[in-house]
Amino acid sequence: MAEDAFTEHRPLLFTIAYEMLGSAADAEDVLQESYLRWSAVDPDTVEHPRAYLVRVVTRQALNHLRAVRARREEYVGTWLPEPIRTAPDAGEDVVLAESVSMAMMLVLETLNPSERAVFVLHDVFGYTHGEIADSIGKAEVTVRQIAHRARRHVQARRRRFEPASDAKQEVVQRFLRAAATGEVQGLMDLLAPDVVAISDGGGKVVAARKPVVGADDVARFVLGVLRTTSTTRTRVEPATYNGMPAARFLTDGALDWLVAFEIHDGSITGIYGVRNPDKLHRADAVRTLDRGEHQPWKP
Structure with a gap:
């Protein structure tokens, strides 16, 4: 049955769409559109359903990405991907964990739609240039050129990645304890000198409009945020989002903040705070x- 085949490959199809779009909501829209197209086809005439579905989802995601790019250019403040909650063992596939990390998703956002599609399909999912050419409707030689250009762009901007682990979650807990008690030095001890904090409120709630850089400024920014947004009714829960250790801030049971942490060698190098309510209502x-x-392709 058509539905059975789509359900079987749904995790793969969602992952491709999400990495191309950076939005779970948009990825779900693409999957819905793709399912409607798939359901109109006689599955008995399709020799390789997975390849067929990947091609349909890729084309739909490309169309969607081209449509939303202008909207993102007008986004209020800094745009972050819509966070997705991943299982604690998500880091076992390091390539996949890195590909959905906040840092990598921001790098992918700087590629044009064709570059992003080719990089995601080839470098993350391991599809050949010929398979990708068939999926995006371009000649194989053109896909090779796009792949080279995209890879060079990503390699120049990608940050060192370490997936979530118990040790990194402990760093996050120490950071949250220091923040809760207002210990500036305690925060400074856990922050890398060049740490960057990025907030996404989408212009709908209070959040920093620009990245905050440097341990001292980030520590004071974090304490200021907690003073103005936390109450006695706020509860903090550990979690894993986008393959990264994270913390959920809930007020009266409602998710108010979601913060993911990038950690290297025991120091926090990146803090990604999502507060835009449009990006949080599916975050559970x-x-x-x-x-x-x-x-996957190995560099």
């Missing part, structure tokens, strides 16, 4: 991600 669902059977 744990997403199953999948790269399929292809082996």
Whole structure:
């Protein structure tokens, strides 16, 4: 049945769409559109359903990405990807965990739609240039050129990545304890000198409009945020989002802040705070991600 085939490959299809779009909501829209197209096809005439579905989802995601790019250029403040809750063992596939990390998703946002599609399909999911050419409607030689250009762009901007672990979650807990008690030095001890804090309120709630850089400024920024947004009714829960250790700030049971942490060698190098309510109302669902059977390209 068509529905069975789509359900079987849904984690892979969602992962591709999310990495191309940076939005779980947009990825779900793409999957819905793709399912409607798939349901109109006689599955008995499709020799390789997964390849067919990947091609449909890729084309739909490309169309969607081109449509939303102008909207994102007008975004109020700094744009962050819509966070997705991942299982604690998401870091076991390091390539997949890095590909959905906040830092990598921000790098992917700087690619044009074709570059992003080619990089995601080739370098993350391991599809050949020929397979990608068929999916995006371009000649294989053109796809090779796009892949080279995109890879060079990403390599120049990608940050060192370490997936979530118990040790990193402990760093986050120490950071939150220091923040709760107002210990500036305690925060400074856990922050890398060049740490960057990025907030996304979407112009709908209070958040920093620009990245905050440097341990001293970030420590004071964090304490200021907690003073103005936390109450006795605020509860903090540990979690894993986008393959990264994270903390959920709930006030009266409602998710108010979601903060993901980038940690290297025991020091926090990046803090990504999402407060835009449009990006939080789906943040409770744990997403199953999948790269399929292809082996990834190794740099």
